[in-house]
Amino acid sequence: MKQTNNTVQKANPIKWVPSVYFGMGLPFVALSIVSVLMFKDLGIGNEDITYWTSLLILPWSLKPIFSLVMEIFGTKRQYLIITEMVSALMFGLICFALPLPSFFAISLALMGVLAVSGSTHDIAGDGIYMQELSAKQQGEYVGWQGAFYNLAKILTNGGLVYLAGMLSKTMGLQTAWMIIMAICAAIMFALAVYHFFVLPKEATSTKGKSFSEGMKDLLEVITSFFTKKYIWLYLVFIFLYRLAEGLAMKVAPLFLKDGVEVGGIGLSNETYGLIYGTAGTIAFILGSILSGYYISHFGLKRVLSSLVLIFNVPFVVYLILAIYQPSNLWWVGTGIVFEYFSYGFGFVGITLFMMQQIAPGKYQMAHYAFANSLMNLSVMVPGMLSGKLSTMLGYEGFFGVVMVATIPVILLSFFLPFAHKEDK
Missing domain, CATH: 1.20.1250.20 (MFS general substrate transporter like domains)
Incomplete structure (x- = not known):
């Protein structure tokens, strides 16, 4: 029963x-x-x-x-x-x-x-x-x-x-x-x-390890992770993949809300919510879905460089907005929706790369979680520095630096070796 x-x-x-x-x-x-x-x-x-x-x-x-x-x-x-x-x-x-x-x-x-x-x-x-x-x-x-x-x-x-x-x-x-x-x-x-x-109840306890045994297992997971083929190159790649995003992610909302007199766009909360929070997120979802079909048709190795370009280059939208500070909301909205669509399209690439090239092995699920956690640091650390940089350089100079930050990963993507065949 x-x-x-x-x-x-x-x-x-x-x-x-x-x-x-x-x-x-x-x-x-x-x-x-x-x-x-x-x-x-x-x-x-x-x-x-x-x-x-x-x-x-x-x-x-x-x-x-x-x-x-x-x-x-x-x-x-x-x-x-x-x-x-x-x-x-x-x-x-x-x-x-x-x-x-x-x-x-x-x-x-x-x-x-x-x-x-x-x-x-x-x-x-x-x-x-x-x-x-x-x-x-x-x-x-x-x-x-x-x-x-x-x-x-x-x-x-x-x-x-x-x-x-x-x-x-x-x-x-x-x-x-x-x-x-x-x-x-x-x-x-x-x-x-x-x-x-409504949540299903767990019928039996799965606990059976002491804390010391768990720590021993964790040490083995970490050690095996850092001895994988190309792992240090792959860690550099996933850090650089989201470096520009890490810089732009916190500053972009502030830039969009700041007044024109201080270099911003001057959006109200209502306009921000509609364009950035709603239309942008829908564009992100659509980009993610289409990217899945794109990768499945051509294979990740063939399209990785294009995904890196699609993910990083559209950050130029914020540089253009900072230079021209358009008052026409259609221009602002179109730029943000385009950037979010590209963000969603390219983000699938780094997710699949970690699944297919970093995770495979004895501890597949743990190594994917580990890689994902390290990837979060590549967003957190630049984000912590982004406010000081934008204050020093102004929004126009800051988003110029963001575009420079995209160059290393774009170059690396053309030469990145794959440790595993995709059919595995």
């Missing part, structure tokens, strides 16, 4: 897969992008914003260590529900912290807890997905993963930012952002309650 119940649960992943991945997307986007806009509206300087909000990404680079602890203590279901409750609490506390004199320091501390909670939630969600679904089901529902993760991005960086702009006209910026944080808290709390009832 138990087997029948498990079969029924596993036959209905539509009940929990979309909501789990929506719950992954919302905290990450709120911390990495929306917090930039909120702090900008509340008068924090660009250098402080870019440095500290970039540092918040660090817990997503520590997933391999977190996952070791999670394998020894507790269940994935428990971690997922608890982290959603913690995220709801943190968003709620941020809401009440915003009127305080030291709101920036307090909010960052709360966001640090939220970041650890969010990265732990990601590990638990992926773990449940792989544990409860067959290989065939994983393939069938992978589209739901991406769709609802990006739906969270559209809601958070699009709809909620738009709402903040509308509310600020009658309530003021501080109250508007308090309401947005409260909405995020309510959504995460609702997800926790919903998942308490």
Whole structure:
């Protein structure tokens, strides 16, 4: 009878897969992008914003260590529900912290807890997905993963930012952002309650290793990772692949919101939410889908250089916008949508490269997670420096540096050796 119940649960992943991945997307986007806009509206300087909000990404680079602890203590279901409750609490506390004199320091501390909670939630969600679904089901529902993760991005960086702009006209910026944080808290709390009832229960405990045994395994995973063929060259490649993105990611929203008199574009929160958060994200999804067909038709090795070009060169859009500062929103919107489409199209390339050339081997899943964590550092570190650079150089000079940063990876992509044949 138990087997029948498990079969029924596993036959209905539509009940929990979309909501789990929506719950992954919302905290990450709120911390990495929306917090930039909120702090900008509340008068924090660009250098402080870019440095500290970039540092918040660090817990997503520590997933391999977190996952070791999670394998020894507790269940994935428990971690997922608890982290959603913690995220709801943190968003709620941020809401009440915003009127305080030291709101920036307090909010960052709360966001640090939220970041650890969010990265732990990601590990638990992926773990449940792989544990409860067959290989065939994983393939069938992978589209739901991406769709609802990006739906969270559209809601958070699009709809909620738009709402903040509308509310600020009658309530003021501080109250508007308090309401947005409260909405995020309510959504995460609702997800926790919903998942308490619908998530599949883990029938048996999978715990069996002590902490020392787990550390020994982790050491073996790390050692085998760094002795792989071409691994150091590959690590340089994945760092350079997203270097320009890491520089531009935090500064671009600030540039779009800053006034024309200081070199920006002067977008309101409403316009930003519609163009950057909504239309841009939809373009990203479309680019990702089309890229999959492109790679599957020609093979990754043949198209890797073109993917690197497609991913990096469109950052020139921000340089052009910085030089001409167009007031016509159609020009601004078209440029941003084009850049986001190209970003989505090219991002698939680095994901598949890590899967096909870095991950294969005894510890395939662990090595992919490890490579992904190291790749996050290639976004975090440049992001921490980006605010100071943009202040020193101005937006026009800064985005010129971003374009120079794209050159090394473009050159490397033409000579990069492949350690594994794609048919494997």
